Amino acid sequence: MSEPLTVNVRLAAPVAAVRHALTDPAELRVWLAEHAEVELPHRYEFWGRYTPEGDAPHQRLLHADEHVLRFAWLLDGVETTTEFTLTPEGEATVLTLRQSHFDFAEAMSGSSIRGVLQTFWALSIANLAARLEGGPLLPRTDFTAAELRAEVTIDAATERVWTSLTDSEQASAWFGYPIGIEPWVGGRYAMGGFESGQAAKVVDLEPGRKLSVDWGPIGVGTWELADSDGKTRLTLVQSGFDEGNPPYGAWTGVVASLFELRRFHEMADWQPIWLPVEMPAGSPS
Missing domain, CATH: 3.30.530.20 (START domain)
Structure with a gap:
């Protein structure tokens, strides 16, 4: 059964720095995707080998302001919704990710690429945190390779x-x-x-x-x-x-x-x- 995925994480950076990392295409190419193009408030796209079904950009920007970024993401024929919310906490930021159409059964069986959403975002957010902390990033998954x-x-x-x-x-x-x-x-x-x-x-x-x-x-x-x-x-x-x-x-x-x-x-x-x-x-x- 499809269910919303929610993740909360405390990042060691102020909201402005986190938002920059989330919306600057050069930054996105470091921690998220092989390719990224952003033109707010009209365009938010990422694709390439480190992105599930990354043959082309499949995102459609729905909303962007100083604290919320929301986009539709077509995966395996279904338009999912991804939302980032940024909440200040002193000098840090609490990032909340909400991802629709995550199905644990698909994650276990590998029957749909949507099954990777939970761990794809876990690795991506870990690399976002590493980028903000100035540390080394983890290897990203190449969704085009079998090694x-x-x-x-x-x-x-x-x-x-x-x-x-x-x-x-x-x-x-x-x-x-x-x-x-x-x-x-x-x-x-x-x-x-x-x-x-x-x-x-x-x-x-x-x-x-x-x-x-x-x-x-x-x-x-x-x-x-x-x-x-x-x-x-x-x-x-x-x-x-x-x-x-x-x-x-x-x-x-x-x-x-x-x-x-x-x-x-x-x-x-x-x-x-x-x-x-x-x-x-x-x-x-």
Whole structure:
């Protein structure tokens, strides 16, 4: 069933700076899309290989002011609606994203490109945050390719990063969702925690260096660590999936999570940028 997607995030920049990053085409080409053209209040378009169905621009601007940006976006034959709202919070900004026509079943099955919307925006907003903080951006998903590979450098010792990848409590903290991990070959890797009743399987493990998890139809995800002058080079690869239907949604979500993994290690007073979403009165929890 299609349902609206809502995301709240605290960005370390004033509203004017966030709005500039959201509406300046040169900025959009850095953190969002391969191509972007903006002429407010008439045009807001982005496309290219880092955009779902990015063969051409499929957006239609609906509204733009100092605090709200709203556009229609045609995806898989359906006109969806995307809205950004900017709310000042001291020297920071709370950005609220509302995206229509997100269907979790489509995300799980890969039956429609709309299924990638949640993780596409998670990665895009993580890169917006990195851009505003002046830090390195995460690799963007190439929706035209079947090779799923990403590499980041984390300013922390390899043994610390390894622990955060294999310890259930630490992994749950930076990922922002319960994860149960049994760090041995044959062990469970359970998104939602062990009590969720569903788990992937650890199929390869070299302590301090390599972890591979078999996710079934979407393939095997491998995390590989290497020392790099006291820092950690982390390489993430997804393999063994149907190349005719790459698991772009799941892959993009894992890459997006690397933003908080890096901040978890590099910030002494780390707090996630993602904020709880308040449900309207009477809404089911």
